[in-house]
Amino acid sequence: MTDTVKPVATWRKVLAAILDFATVFFGGGYAIGYLTGSVTAEGFKLEGMPALILFALVIVYFVAGSKYLGGTIWQRILYTH
Structure with missing residues (x-):
């Protein structure tokens, strides 16, 4: 038997991206x-180097989560069927 993978709904992708950004931005x-x-x-209130560190953290979160960890936190929660 072959399992067909259903594509993830667009609203789930958008919601996951928004929630991931909010999570890492406010938590970080x-x-x-x-x-x-x-x-x-x-x-x-972050200015200068702390703001740049937060910016880098957001990028690392999305790259590492998507590429190396099998999805970000909210992708893993919302993409399950």
Whole structure:
């Protein structure tokens, strides 16, 4: 028997991308802000090198998750049938 793989619905791909970005941006931003003393009453405020580190973290998250780990967190949750 051959199993046919159903393509993932577009809405699931878009939702996974949005949730992944929010997860890594806010989680990573708060963690970097906490480590660098940039946490404010409203959240975090990153400037200069901490902001660049967050930008690099977002890129590494998506590349490593998609290419090496079998999907990002939200892709793995939403792409299962």
